[in-house]
Amino acid sequence: MARLQLSKLEKVYGGAFKAVHGIDLDVQEGEFMVLVGPSGCAKSTTLRMIAGLEEVTSGEIRIGDRIVNALPPGKRRIAMVFQNYALYPHMKVRSNLAFGLRLAHVPKAEREAAVREVARILEIEPLLDRLPKQLSGGQAQRVALGRALIKKPEVFLFDEPLSNLDAKLRASMRVRITDLHKRLKAEGRPSTVVYVTHDQTEAMTMGDRICVMKDGHIMQVATPKELYDRPANLFVAGFIGSPEMNVIDGEIEGTDFRLGGQVISLDEAVLNRMHAKPQEAALGIRPQHMKLSAGNGLTARLRSAEFMGHEVYLHAMLEGKEITTVAGAAEYDALDRSDERIRLTPDLAHAHIFDRASGANVSLPLAG
Amino acid sequence: MTDISHASDVITAGADGLAEARAANARQIRNAKISAAVRYIILFGVGLMMLYPLIWLVGASFKTNAEIFANPGFVPQEPTTEGYVKGWETSTPYTFGRFFLNSFLIIIPKVIGTAISCTMVAYGFARFDFPLKKLLFGSVIAILLLPNVVTRIPQYLLFRDLGWLDSFLPLWVPSAFAGDAFFVFMLVQFLRAIPGDMEEAARVDGANSWQTLVFIVVPMLAPALISVCLFQFMWTMNDFLGPLIYISSVDKYPVSLALKLSIDTTEAFEWNRILAMSVLTITPALIVFFMAQKYFIEGLSAGGVKG
Numbered sequence: 001m002a003r004l005q006l007s008k009l010e011k012v013y014g015g016a017f018k019a020v021h022g023i024d025l026d027v028q029e030g031e032f033m034v035l036v037g038p039s040g041c042a043k044s045t046t047l048r049m050i051a052g053l054e055e056v057t058s059g060e061i062r063i064g065d066r067i068v069n070a071l072p073p074g075k076r077r078i079a080m081v082f083q084n085y086a087l088y089p090h091m092k093v094r095s096n097l098a099f100g101l102r103l104a105h106v107p108k109a110e111r112e113a114a115v116r117e118v119a120r121i122l123e124i125e126p127l128l129d130r131l132p133k134q135l136s137g138g139q140a141q142r143v144a145l146g147r148a149l150i151k152k153p154e155v156f157l158f159d160e161p162l163s164n165l166d167a168k169l170r171a172s173m174r175v176r177i178t179d180l181h182k183r184l185k186a187e188g189r190p191s192t193v194v195y196v197t198h199d200q201t202e203a204m205t206m207g208d209r210i211c212v213m214k215d216g217h218i219m220q221v222a223t224p225k226e227l228y229d230r231p232a233n234l235f236v237a238g239f240i241g242s243p244e245m246n247v248i249d250g251e252i253e254g255t256d257f258r259l260g261g262q263v264i265s266l267d268e269a270v271l272n273r274m275h276a277k278p279q280e281a282a283l284g285i286r287p288q289h290m291k292l293s294a295g296n297g298l299t300a301r302l303r304s305a306e307f308m309g310h311e312v313y314l315h316a317m318l319e320g321k322e323i324t325t326v327a328g329a330a331e332y333d334a335l336d337r338s339d340e341r342i343r344l345t346p347d348l349a350h351a352h353i354f355d356r357a358s359g360a361n362v363s364l365p366l367a368g
Numbered sequence: 369m370t371d372i373s374h375a376s377d378v379i380t381a382g383a384d385g386l387a388e389a390r391a392a393n394a395r396q397i398r399n400a401k402i403s404a405a406v407r408y409i410i411l412f413g414v415g416l417m418m419l420y421p422l423i424w425l426v427g428a429s430f431k432t433n434a435e436i437f438a439n440p441g442f443v444p445q446e447p448t449t450e451g452y453v454k455g456w457e458t459s460t461p462y463t464f465g466r467f468f469l470n471s472f473l474i475i476i477p478k479v480i481g482t483a484i485s486c487t488m489v490a491y492g493f494a495r496f497d498f499p500l501k502k503l504l505f506g507s508v509i510a511i512l513l514l515p516n517v518v519t520r521i522p523q524y525l526l527f528r529d530l531g532w533l534d535s536f537l538p539l540w541v542p543s544a545f546a547g548d549a550f551f552v553f554m555l556v557q558f559l560r561a562i563p564g565d566m567e568e569a570a571r572v573d574g575a576n577s578w579q580t581l582v583f584i585v586v587p588m589l590a591p592a593l594i595s596v597c598l599f600q601f602m603w604t605m606n607d608f609l610g611p612l613i614y615i616s617s618v619d620k621y622p623v624s625l626a627l628k629l630s631i632d633t634t635e636a637f638e639w640n641r642i643l644a645m646s647v648l649t650i651t652p653a654l655i656v657f658f659m660a661q662k663y664f665i666e667g668l669s670a671g672g673v674k675g
């Protein structure tokens with residue numbers, strides 16, 4: 001029911017360290033926004049400012065039509081799920097769930113009905129009379145989720161809620177959370193979500209849009225597909241996608257991209273997209289788009305191969321730089337590996353040219 | 369054929385190895401038992417040595433006056449409760465019960481005041497930022513290091529001017545304002561070891577600082593608070609100097625002063641009465657301690673976990 005807007009949001013810790021550098025972010029009503037980035041890029045700081053747990057140095061946070069900068073967390077109509085669950089250790093699950101309602105003086109009968117409802121949705125009915133220390137990690141996280149859900153908040157905030165769980169549980173919780181989000185939307189009370197993670201699988205599978213952050217700056221905000229297909233800069237290109245995008249440094253001369261002694265001729269597919277021609281450039285190409293070829297193409301020296309089942313990751317040295325390419329298992333078997341040399345042809349339709357100085361992707365069609 | 373005989377070699381070799389391992393294991397178990405026995409004997413001996421005065425005290429309180437100095441053992445030859453009966457009556461118009469009542473009148477408000485005020489102050493120091501926080505916390509530590517006697521005289525003058533002499537107020541009031549720096553320090557350390565996430569969750573749930581303190585922090589702080597109450601209980605029960613300085617009328621004496629009274633007023637000391645009353649005096653502290661022992665130790669050790 002509420003749109004969340006951050007404008008020129010800044011955070012300075014202890015009067016000296018600037019953790020968040022005036023970011024702008026607009027999360028639509030009912031949107032699932034994922035904040036992702038390497039450790040220390042101020043994801044948590046941003047989230048905690050939205051929650052009201054951290055003071056805002058400057059800028060504005062709007063939820064719906066209210067500016068919430070000066071409101072305490074309890075009045076912002078938000079709910080938060082913490083990484084380590086943060087359940088109240090001395091209260092039974094039931095009281096944990098109902099604590100917020102109790103503070104809001106919701107009548108007892110209503111509170112109990114709400115607890116039952118949430119417990120049913122999250123399948124934690126048998127756990128209601130346990131203490132948090134008697135729960136497994138997955139159960140505790142469901143209770144924490146329930147504690148957020150029961151308040152019917154306008155904005156849900158998650159700070160790496162799944163990172164304490166094992167891989168399998170994480171996958172099932174991921175589905176549970178996205179299902180819940182869809183279900184609330186279907187029930188006509190769409191909830192806005194800001195979800196912090198450093199796991200790109202979580203980001204790519206859960207987010208309607210993803211906000212990639214680095215050192216307190218926003219690098220790009222886009223849908224998962226767009227981030228993958230059209231990364232705005234070198235950082236996003238390297239951060240999203242696995243195996244990582246190959247970034248090959250070189251120089252542009254006319255329509256040639258020169259790297260060491262080898263040349264890639266940039267064709268129309270790239271040239272038409274480029275809105276600048278930096279001298280010092282880098283060619284970005286995903287491993288999936290580096291094809292093994294028979295006769296021509298770039299020459300690289302094969303170093304190792306990782307067998308992944310239906311495909312093989314080949315690690316090779318191209319002009320002193322390690323690159324990766326993906327080959328089908330059959331293709332790999334058919335490969336002539338006698339002299340360690342392989343030939344690679346980049347699929348230029350999927351290539352990106354980056355300006356090495358600014359890191360910007362100059363081969364993106366300009367917005368519009 | 370060769371293969372088979374080879375295999376059986378391996379099996380016998382394996383069996384030998386197993387027998388050897390079993391013997392070594394048995395040896396280890398035996399050694400562990402011996403060293404455990406030695407350890408317990410030593411511990412028991414030292415424990416007995418430390419407890420001896422206490423045991424002697426209890427034994428002697430059942431002896432006759434004459435026997436106390438005649439017989440060094442702690443088992444009374446003719447057990448008598450005369451010491452208790454006479455001691456209880458005291459040489460004053462009041463029975464010892466009156467002094468116990470006074471002690472509790474001092475202790476209970478003091479313990480409650482300490483628990484409440486120290487929790488609030490510690491919560492403030494551990495969880496909030498405010499101007500001069502470092503300086504103020506530094507002064508708490510400084511008070512901790514300051515010898516008590518230094519403040520006796522100014523405190524006495526202050527309470528005299530307030531007209532509080534010969535009342536319990538000088539004993540209650542400082543504690544009700546977190547005057548015991550040690551407890552503040554202990555609770556701050558304990559709080560620092562508790563992650564703040566639960567309190568943040570409570571704030572997101574809509575709790576203000578007071579509600580967070582009462583509903584979330586205090587329950588988590590319970591083991592430390594129990595230690596604080598126990599310490600305060602025992603120290604106040606045993607406090608001699610405080611009441612001696614501020615309380616002058618006998619009808620307000622706590623047990624610690626009353627004991628001294630029985631030594632002062634009797635010419636030929638009735639040692640068995642004094643000892644009997646001493647036993648009664650330490651009983652409440654012992655009972656409370658043993659009842660709360662579990663929490664007490666929990667509170668002390670958890671406070672010691674990294675700051």
Ligand SMILES: Nc1ncnc2c1ncn2[C@@H]1O[C@H](COP(=O)(O)OP(=O)(O)OP(=O)(O)O)[C@@H](O)[C@H]1O
Pocket residue numbers: 013014017019037038039040041042043044045046198
């Ligand atoms: N209370 C604080 N005082 C000073 N600096 C802080 C404080 N909290 C965080 N920082 C700094 O702010 C930056 C951002 O921290 P933040 O916790 O937001 O990162 P993050 O993106 O959540 O990282 P992670 O993925 O490791 O959780 C870091 O450089 C951190 O050292």
Ligand SMILES: [Mg+2]
Pocket residue numbers: 043044045
């Ligand atoms: Mg974080």
